[in-house]
Amino acid sequence: MGFFQTNLPYLLAGISTGGQYALIAIGYTMVYGILRLINFAHGDVFMCAALMVIYSSSYLPLYISIPIAIVATGLLGFAIERVAYKPLRTAPRMSAMISAIGMSYLIQNLALYVTGGLTKYYPPVPFISDSIEIFGAMTKRVTVITPFVTLFLIIVLVSIIKYTKIGIAMRAVSRDFETAQLMGVKINSVISATFVIGSLLAAIGSSLFFSNYTGVTPTVGGMPGLKAFVAAVFGGIGSIPGAVIGAFIIGICENLIKGMGLTTFSDAFTFVLLIVVLMFMPTGLFGEKATDKV
């Protein structure tokens, strides 16, 4: 009980950050599954969602501005894909990745320009930003809510992928891009749908993340984005349950490490984990084995 009691705040923080990473990681893993592209701009989309809430909430009440921001983020994801990735569909994979890096650079710099370089603070969301006490540990209500929201969204997403037409098309495209195209799957709309879904989830993740940690700077998306990507690799890229489990493991370990006083290494640990996994399980926990074709 003693151990549990002292580590409870870290566990709680870990579970909630884990849930937030999971919502970002899904966007990475879905895009990678279909396009084989590390969408470096995804972390910045996450940041943009927060900025949209901040700016719109000064004119509109929160219950309107948050949904608007979430929808707008979905559109942003769509626009990014159309502008930066679609023209490079046939180019070497490296070009698309550079384009992703360039896009991330552009979004960050735009955010820097708009915010004037100052940290913006997320408005407190009634109810979920309140403090509550669990077994003697104080935390925000959002910490407790996050894992449930995450699980709910994943169930919805998995059912979409399993049972709807677009979901089946997504699976077909991620299995074999060319063949799916030959079979009459509208590649472009499938890819757009993937980006929209990924961005929507990132936007929801962002409102959970920032109601907990309220400071928004232009580069704030970088680290969570990178960690979410690591989570996706860890779980086996392309696999949604893998990404979610990976994200929770990373979130919890990271906070426990901080609890042990090794705060310098809280970020680096994620990468140690990544490299160990890649060494021994190159395709992650749930990834499919791939063989090289000559």
Next chain:
Amino acid sequence: MKKTIAILAVLFVSAALVFAGGSSEAKGNKVVKIGVYEPASGDNGAGGKQETLGIQYANSVTPTVNIGGTEYDVQLVIVDNESSNDKAVTAASELVSKGVSLVLGSYGSGVSIAAGDTFASAQVPAIGVTCTNPQVTLGNDWYYRICFLDPFQGTVLANYAKDAFGAKKAYALAKLGDDYSVGLCNYFIKAFESLGGQVVYETFPEGTSDFAAYVANAKKSGCDVFFSPVSIEAAALIIEQANTQGLTMPILAGDTWDSNVVLGAAKGTKVSVSVTTFFVEGSKDPQITAFVDGLKNYLASNATAMTNNGGNDEIAAVTAMGFDAYYTALEALKKAGSTKGADIQKVLPGVTYKGVSGDIAFDANGDAVRTVAYVKSVDNATGKWQFVSVQSVK
């Protein structure tokens, strides 16, 4: 063909830029340029903007200076060092290349240390406004400063922690790679331990927005005070977390926290925040009231300035320091009777000025001679500063 057009376009644009860059001479009076080397973005962006504001306000009050019998217009050349040590050198060279006579800044010690050699080798004297780390001026004959130093501030804070809160164990939190917070924590720890206290010291990496674990660590370790002289961006998040987790120990910090961002974050919470600082509002001294009133009018009439100040007219100590730094620079220019960096540097050691933050004079090292710091704490109900005491080192 496409390529040729592209190359031509690049050449044309760059030529246009070179010309655009060189055509901004004012008419009338001769011009003396003062460089403002401050962060406008990054971690210290908010603080840097407030400090710049003080300099700009001073410039709007006194836009000219008499140097050697000739009236000069003072032109501020402002660059953004992005709070980042690796951008510091190019930002500094930018100032130097624009031909500034001397430089004011910066908020944040790291960038000042990083740019010190650039100013020294270009023979442009610099006056630090609120960079408190000893290394800024040590061994650099071209860097001066008008603020107190961290060994002093750390000791003051350690004494205050012990005297006011009876603290026996302190939690110190610094940002990795940030000379200001790491240095100040270091001096605080030394002083606090020599007073018989115990310290738990932790650091957080750049880009941290999740302070839950650090606040939890402080609670777990059973400390009596939470010392975190970090940037105000982190400050707001720490206060927020402290409030969430119901942290009962008082939070102590250095001069950076004297900012309306901190006031805004602490307003309406139960978190106790105390800081040491350079300047307190509310004195009856006519010079200070004139400054306070004037600046508030300036803010009210200038929307950009108001935004840069964080959206309200609470006056930060760094703004007062920026104001004083500008006048100290004018004194130096007058005394030197020249706009040459080398001439100014020669007379700087003897420059004195009675500013709104107190008397300014330099010691042999180029540091300001300051023996007192003010302690202020946040009134959680009103979101204003409360003056607590004047603290000095015994």
Next chain:
Amino acid sequence: MEKEKKKDLIFSLAVIAFVFVAVVVLENILPRTSMLFTVLKKGSIYALVAVSMNLLNGFTGLFSLGQAGFMLLGAYTYAVFTIPVSQRAAVYQYFDGGIIQFSLPVFVAIILAGLVAAFFAYLIGLPVLKLKSDYLAIATLGFAEIIRALFQWDKLGGLTNGSNLLRRFPVFKSSVFPLAVSGICIAVIVMLINSTYGRAFKAIRDDEVAAEAMGINLAHHKRMAFTISSFFAGISGALLAMFQTTVQAAQFKSAMTYEILLIVVIGGIGSVSGSVISSFLFIACSEWWLRFLDNADTYIGAFHVPLLRPGFRKVVFSVVIMAIVLLYQRGIMGDSEISVAGIRKKLAARKAAAAEKKVSK
């Protein structure tokens, strides 16, 4: 043929000598503080690291994102070993003067910087080079982040000064020094690329399986490319330390690697001269030419130019980069090179074409 080669060589040397003389002359004519020299210094340092990254990404087909980590190793090695003993107490103020109490000559330290980076690359390469494409990229990026955290750890403070600045080490004043060092290093890389090893690297890039079938030892050659590239990244790290006059682990973020990668791509993957040209252009744009966009009080006549305020420069810059990435997918140079021989051939071809035209008339 032999004769022409000799001629080309002499001509190339003459061009290089001319560049150096021009720089020396400019340094004496223009004020020392001109931004031109900042661009020359920083540009030549970035040129070296961009070429070293190109050796990996462009010539060997290994997608590595660890460049910032190796630059960090080089920069720290240089700084740690060259701070004069008398200054150590001041620099290592929180660590009792540090544990190293001697200093090395500048050139030895620069070479050592490369060797330390190469050594770490060798160790890291043993496990990670087995990984493919994106996985390799993310693993090397991860290593760079781990190295960065390690160098900020205060338990190693006696060596690294914890997370604090290292400074007071010898630096260069003239831009001739970085130009010369980078120039020599790039020349070595070019020679390597044109050697048997270089051909093996290119074979691996074009088709690993085929290369292996031809008898190329994949693991050996990949490790070699990785180690050599890191050696030069280390040297450029040392130069960067000298340029900045201070070193701090916090600045070697993954954003730095991305910047270098952008330079490589803009120059053209697989083109050394492209990397060099684009480094100078990139640095000049980001540090010099576009600065005026940050000035909020810009007037053309009486017209107050809108939008301009701090930060606008970076927006414009990133739009330009996106435009290049999308419209010139192969970069400025593609995978071709500018060389004296190339120019001569082109001129000869043009002459021949002109002659032919005359004849046909």
